[in-house]
Every structure is written in structure tokens, then in C-alpha cells.
Amino acid sequence: MANNREGIVIKNIDYTDSSKIIYLITELGISSLLAKGARKIKSPLRQLCQTVSKISYNQSASKKLPILYSGDVIDPHMYIIQNLEETSYVSHIFEIIYKLSTEIEFKILYKFLCQTLEKINEGVDVELISFVFELKFLYLLGINxxxxxxxxxxxxxxxxxxxxxxxxxxxxxxxxxxxxDTEFITGLYKLYYHNINEDFDYEINKVLTRKTIDDYYEHYMNFKSKSRAVLKQLYGY
Ligand SMILES: [Zn+2]
Known part of the structure; x- marks a missing residue:
């Protein structure tokens, strides 16, 4: 059976002694699936539950909690999961999507998220990539x-x-x-319009940009990130 769905695993939780429930971002929205037996070492579903992985899969038709039948890992995003800074920022991005995406165009979001993770996984400056994601996401939320x-x-x-x-x-x-501060404003403008496949050939005031984006999310969406606590210790802001 060919895999007919695709998604990014954003979370997995243990469910009973042997199973897991995974949460995915897909083109259709956020979905949860029951991965039966996935906690067992030899389970073929085990690798599909790894957070940050991009997977293709098949599921049962049931609406309540569909069952994950089978699938393949398209990209485990190894570089991200092996690095604390990258992992923390990706958790931050997942948190934003999970908490704020109620009425959003998921088809656009999913494609954009895949590109974002690809760039972070290539080792491009994760802070800058996250700024770009967060600023463009404001557009999807309709509060750009x-x-x-x-x-x-x-x-x-x-x-x-x-x-x-x-x-x-x-x-x-x-x-x-x-x-x-015109330098800051120019930087913010360029980040907002940044093409994710191009290099960052301009200066960014990271501290002020971080604060401005945080203030924006807090003021308009009442959102405060929990995932970035570890980064605050790392960066000092
Ligand atoms: Zn005016």
C-alpha cells in the first residue's frame, strides 16, 4: 500500500505500555494518530514517532483517533535533533503553530514549515530563519x-x-x-520579505528583533513562548 499522507511529527506521548500517540502538522491541519506497539524496540512504527521527522504514512479512516498503519521517514532532520539550539527553536516554532493555528491556511503553512526545517537542518542561522518564519506567520494569522x-x-x-x-x-x-532606529527597521523589513532560499546578506539587530517579535505576538495573540526558556539562558535575551 503506497503512503498517501505526509506530515511533520511535532510531539509524541506514551499511551499504554506499548503504544504511542503522535501529533503531526499536515497540509490538512494538526492531527493525532495512535501508533500501536510503537514503544516496542522492534516496532516498525517506532521511527515514525520521532519528533521533528518528516514522514509519509497510511492511517485508518476512523475520525476519533485514527491508527497509524505504516509509513516511511522522508527526512529525520538529524542535524536539528542533534543540536540543542536548533531543537529549541524548532520546538518554539511548533509551539506557535500548535497554539495559534485555529483558522489558518494549512496547505501554505505546511509547505513553508517544510522549507523552514530544511534550512535549519542545513545549518543556516536558526535564529534568523526563525525570525523569518515568525514574521511571515503573522501574515498567515492576518495580523501582519x-x-x-x-x-x-x-x-x-x-x-x-x-x-x-x-x-x-x-x-x-x-x-x-x-x-x-533605521538599521533595525530595514533589517526587520528584509526579514519579513526574505526569500527562504536566499542568503542573509544584511545586518540584523538580533536582540531588538527578538524583543519586537515577542512583543508583537504577546500583544496581538496573547502568546508567550515556553519553548525558548532554554535559549534565553544561552543567549542572555
Ligand atoms: Zn500616520
């Missing part, structure tokens, strides 16, 4: 910042970026929270 006009009055003459106004602002609409 306005970059080409004042987010308040539509004026093209903008002077700063303001999380709480929803993007760029003109001189009439700056607040005490408006950031006017």
Missing part, C-alpha cells in the same frame, strides 16, 4: 505589520516602527514605544 505606509493614517512618509500601532508610523502617529 504594515511596512509600506503608516499603520494609522496610510501616509507613505513613515518614521518608525511601532508594535502597538501595528507597524510603521508617520511623524504624527509616533508613540513612546515607536522605534526609530
Amino acid at each position: 505589520p504594515a511596512f509600506n505606509r503608516c499603520s494609522d493614517c496610510d501616509s507613505k512618509e513613515t518614521t518608525g516602527f511601532d508594535v502597538y500601532r501595528g507597524g510603521m508610523v508617520c511623524s504624527n502617529h509616533t508613540t513612546e514605544y515607536t522605534i526609530t
Whole structure:
């Protein structure tokens, strides 16, 4: 039987003495599957349960908790799972998707996630790749910042970026929270429009970018990442 579905494993939990339940991001949404016997060393399903793996698989038709019949690992993303920084950032990305993707275009998201994981797995700067993912994901959520006009009055003459106004602002609409550092703003703009297959040939203020994206998610989605706690110790921000 040919595998007819594909997904990224984002989580697995033990279920009974011998089985596991796995959670996947697919083109159709987030799904959970029962992997019978997957905790046994010799189970052919065992490798399909590995977090961060991209797999193809077959499942039963049942709607409640479908059973994982069989499958193949397309890419285990070895580099990611062997490195703490990469693993933590990928967990952070999974957490964002898992918590915020209620009404989202999963077909676009899935393709984008696959490209994102590929780049991280190739060893491209995981922080920058994550910034790109998080900024573009705001677009999928429908809360993307306005970059080409004042987010308040539509004026093209903008002077700063303001999380709480929803993007760029003109001189009439700056607040005490408006950031006017042009190098930072240019970097943020480039990250937002970054083509994931191209190199990062520009400077990024990582500390300020991290804070701005976090503030944005917290303000508009009431979201605070738990997965990045370990990274805060690593980076100091
Ligand atoms: Zn304005």
C-alpha cells in the first residue's frame, strides 16, 4: 500500500505500555494518530514517532483517533535533533503553530514549515530563519505589520516602527514605544520579505528583533513562548 499522507511529527506521548500517540502538522491541519506497539524496540512504527521527522504514512479512516498503519521517514532532520539550539527553536516554532493555528491556511503553512526545517537542518542561522518564519506567520494569522505606509493614517512618509500601532508610523502617529532606529527597521523589513532560499546578506539587530517579535505576538495573540526558556539562558535575551 503506497503512503498517501505526509506530515511533520511535532510531539509524541506514551499511551499504554506499548503504544504511542503522535501529533503531526499536515497540509490538512494538526492531527493525532495512535501508533500501536510503537514503544516496542522492534516496532516498525517506532521511527515514525520521532519528533521533528518528516514522514509519509497510511492511517485508518476512523475520525476519533485514527491508527497509524505504516509509513516511511522522508527526512529525520538529524542535524536539528542533534543540536540543542536548533531543537529549541524548532520546538518554539511548533509551539506557535500548535497554539495559534485555529483558522489558518494549512496547505501554505505546511509547505513553508517544510522549507523552514530544511534550512535549519542545513545549518543556516536558526535564529534568523526563525525570525523569518515568525514574521511571515503573522501574515498567515492576518495580523501582519504594515511596512509600506503608516499603520494609522496610510501616509507613505513613515518614521518608525511601532508594535502597538501595528507597524510603521508617520511623524504624527509616533508613540513612546515607536522605534526609530533605521538599521533595525530595514533589517526587520528584509526579514519579513526574505526569500527562504536566499542568503542573509544584511545586518540584523538580533536582540531588538527578538524583543519586537515577542512583543508583537504577546500583544496581538496573547502568546508567550515556553519553548525558548532554554535559549534565553544561552543567549542572555
Ligand atoms: Zn500616520
